[in-house]
Amino acid sequence: MKAGRAPALLVFGWGNRSRGDDALGPLCVERLRDVVPAGFDAEFLDDYQLQVEHALDLAERRRILFVDASMRCAAPFEATPLQPARDPSFTTHALSPQALMQVYVDLHGEAPAPCHLLAIHGERFELGEPPGAQALANLDAASRWALAWLGHP
């Protein structure tokens, strides 16, 4: 269902833009998409949450960056390498990125390209609220790190 070669880099963010700081993942993806020039060898995707079919988006990449808001990570953000894992994240809310990578392994018989998780610290996730000021400051810092990850000056 996919025509042509996939871009070498994938940035995949998730969250609900109408739930306060939960918007940080999609907002980060949007900023990166707006900054990089046309023809840059990267794809920028976002969704409400990670689901099984997103394992297909991991194919044919050189590097992959997942972006999510997190209450648990240190401020302003944490960036960590990921390994496939059979973790207990199988609620319908979301697969963890590690579990998504494991679905990829089970489907393709090999590991996906190297993956990192960029977790941006958020505080409030109420419906109908915009992201908070501190969360947006964290987003600024995280976006700068992500641009460096992309290799974009």
Added chain:
Amino acid sequence: MNSALETAAHPAGLRRVAIDPVSRVEGHGKVTLLLDEHNRVHQARLHIVEFRGFEKFIEGRPYWEVPVMVQRLCGICPVSHHLAAAKAFDRVIGAAPVPASADAVRRLMHYGQMLQSHALHFFHLSSPDLLFGFDSDVARRNIVGVAQAHPEIAKKGIFLRKFGQEIIRITSGKRVHGTGAIPGGVNKLVTAAERDALKRDLPDMLAWAQDSVDIAKQLHAQNPTLYRDFASFRSNLLSLVRPDGGLDFYDGVLRVRDAGGKILFDGVSDQGYRTLIEEEVRSWSYMKFPHLRSLGSEQGWYRVGPLARVQNCDFIPTPRAEAERAAFVAWGQGEPVHATLAYHWARMIEMLHAVEVIAELLDNPALLAGDLVSAGARQRSGVGIIEAPRGTLIHDYDVGDDDLVTRCNLIVSTTHNNQAMNEAVRAVARDYLDGRELTEGLLNHIEVAIRAYDPCLSCATHALGKMPLEVSLVGHDGALLDRVFKSDGELVREISRAGAPVA
């Protein structure tokens, strides 16, 4: 109708066991069981613990924003909310019916949504229980376990879901937060290239959807007692049907059958749903309990979703799914099938039907050319009803002269099934937990019963300020010491009374 075990007669001294949250269910639910010293179940309830003010979120917004905004209510079925809202505002701008091309595009979007949602539920949320058994190793009982043990099944599920998502992307314009449906019609049609790309994948999708029905059917044949009796109870059945009685997920009139299969109500207009249905608030749950107005809450509750739809209609207007419906009806031996696990079989028949309808729509020239929108005399209110993957979804709006939404009432599929899910929990508690030690596998039986309804609890809670909130203080011996109600913003303290129900 059975409501035993909803409230224990003498809760003092009972032990409370909570399963929180119910996993593999969208949103958060909590089940509480009150047990005595011999582990006998005295009370079983499904609680909704997430409190979300969706209707307040919508009121005060311009009506034309709403079909896009309501997609943010739910990460699982945004397309259903998108289309139900668009249908309601078709009425507000006097645009019902919409042009044939708009109808074709919306239907394609909706049947794509039905396909991807049913594929996710069966292959990735329920198949671990169904393929490995309810008591199997919890570390294995997940989609990764399925992918490892049955890689072909897992792959089919992923590709069916991906195909449905691709239909949504093409018809709504984006993978997420699409804007395809607008009040009065759609803002784009499908191109010939997009249609041809979808048609290339159709043969595989049709074959895999048929395989899925066969898997569900085989599961019933292999263990008929379990699949007939597990969490089984009788209920009324409600859904939309076409005016001629055929199955339709996008539009139609409301029909209700009783537990014996007799039609109680038929041909009820979507705009008049309030003559048929009313909602009841209960102090121990954030989720309302809808029921048939004329029968009351005790006798008038009903089930919605695949089990109701496949049996409420007189026929399915596509050949493969109709043949499978006949086999399903035969399983009931002259009575409607009321088994909770039969939801899975019915869901797969619906998925097959969705693929057949998608195939028909892709051959419909109206998909590629025709008027996008229509309009007429402005109205002050409108109702949009759609059969979402989980069941009947109602969007009901009033709009002021300034085009702002002044009132919003949403009845989502999971709310319709609230009483039924509670009945399923009680049936399992009675049959599997009474007098036995609690194990993870046993507790999972309760979750299996809830998951069969594919509930989406995150969008099933009601408007901020409208739901009573109850806080109870219970002593170590189970006696109720104090209780506070919060309703419509007011706090009311009730004098303690021993022996009252513990929520």
